[in-house]
Amino acid sequence: MSWNGVIDHYRELIGLPSHAPVVTLLEGNTPLIPLPAVAKLLGKEVSLYAKFEGLNPTGSFKDRGMTVAISEAAGRKVQSVICASTGNTAASAAAYAARAGIKCIVLIPQGKVAMGKLAGAIAYGARVLQVEGSFDDALTMVVQISQKHSIALVNSLNPFRLEGQKTAAFEICDILGKAPDMFCLPVGNAGNITSYWMGFRQYHRLKKTGLPRILGVQAEGSAPLVLGHPVEKPETVATAIRIGKPARGEQALEAAQESGGKIIAVTDQTILDMQTMLATEGVWVEPASAAGLAGLLYEVRTNHLELDGQSVVTVCTGHGLKDPDIITRRAPSIPLLPPEIQALEKALLA
Numbered sequence: 001m002s003w004n005g006v007i008d009h010y011r012e013l014i015g016l017p018s019h020a021p022v023v024t025l026l027e028g029n030t031p032l033i034p035l036p037a038v039a040k041l042l043g044k045e046v047s048l049y050a051k052f053e054g055l056n057p058t059g060s061f062k063d064r065g066m067t068v069a070i071s072e073a074a075g076r077k078v079q080s081v082i083c084a085s086t087g088n089t090a091a092s093a094a095a096y097a098a099r100a101g102i103k104c105i106v107l108i109p110q111g112k113v114a115m116g117k118l119a120g121a122i123a124y125g126a127r128v129l130q131v132e133g134s135f136d137d138a139l140t141m142v143v144q145i146s147q148k149h150s151i152a153l154v155n156s157l158n159p160f161r162l163e164g165q166k167t168a169a170f171e172i173c174d175i176l177g178k179a180p181d182m183f184c185l186p187v188g189n190a191g192n193i194t195s196y197w198m199g200f201r202q203y204h205r206l207k208k209t210g211l212p213r214i215l216g217v218q219a220e221g222s223a224p225l226v227l228g229h230p231v232e233k234p235e236t237v238a239t240a241i242r243i244g245k246p247a248r249g250e251q252a253l254e255a256a257q258e259s260g261g262k263i264i265a266v267t268d269q270t271i272l273d274m275q276t277m278l279a280t281e282g283v284w285v286e287p288a289s290a291a292g293l294a295g296l297l298y299e300v301r302t303n304h305l306e307l308d309g310q311s312v313v314t315v316c317t318g319h320g321l322k323d324p325d326i327i328t329r330r331a332p333s334i335p336l337l338p339p340e341i342q343a344l345e346k347a348l349l350a
């Protein structure tokens, strides 16, 4: 079967005006990769899968929402789009806008965007501006500018983003034949958890696929939904989710609660340990993408969460290539050898 992107595949389930052209890079249809080694740590006979969203065209889940948001904007003959971003939304918006021939402006927090994301936004030809402040400051600014001028907002406050992102829930149900028992993911601005819950409920209404319990995971230094109040100066190595005032925070809490799950926070070290563990199964993700599973393992180990015999899906939201520095700056220096076999032998046998 040929795959022509999420709008083509799920057209009748996505709210997109019929006159809008489809702007696609054939996103979606990402694999559900079994993780047998980590599964053993979660309980007996746990079926654990990573929905590897880092394999989308620009390397993150944002492409699912962006195909719909940019298609809708193109349908209105929008000339420019804008977003605030910790990086992945920026790269995705830039790519889809380029494809549609629309100008793209991205506003990023100074010094806090991983290299692979920034390079993406530049490569796809976006106008990149940085703000002396946080993602939350940048979001406030772009919301205001989009209300004042005819520049369309493509952050996940834009409902068309959610229409696209919910297709990942459909794909999971299509592959497993039902929703998983447990589902975990990182939470930043909270658009994705909101989208998944929309998607799982919509599919359940249509196809009786069941509903998962949802565990949303924030980083301890950026955990407004756990603390119950905004965080003025959020900090975490997982820069993608370095967000102190999530735009869809209320909906995220509702999604977790309605599903019988919750939102928790874990330390940066716990996130990095899970990033390493996932890599030992051949799945390299950026730090934020390891947070969901890091949180689930924490719940099993610390709060005695029982997962025996259950199916579990974790969303790996972005590819490891997005943030190579986090790996290389902690790695030992790489030995330099003269071009001689003896030197290689010595290094290997020493």
Ligand code: F0G
Residues within 6 Å of the ligand: 060, 062, 084, 085, 086, 087, 088, 089, 090, 156, 186, 187, 188, 189, 190, 191, 192, 193, 240, 241, 286, 288, 289, 317, 318
């Ligand atoms: N994981 C990654 C890799 C992300 O880039 C983001 C969000 C999230 C998780 C959290 O998703 O915001 O829907 O709760 N990145 C946004 C950006 C904020 O600008 O790229 P969320």
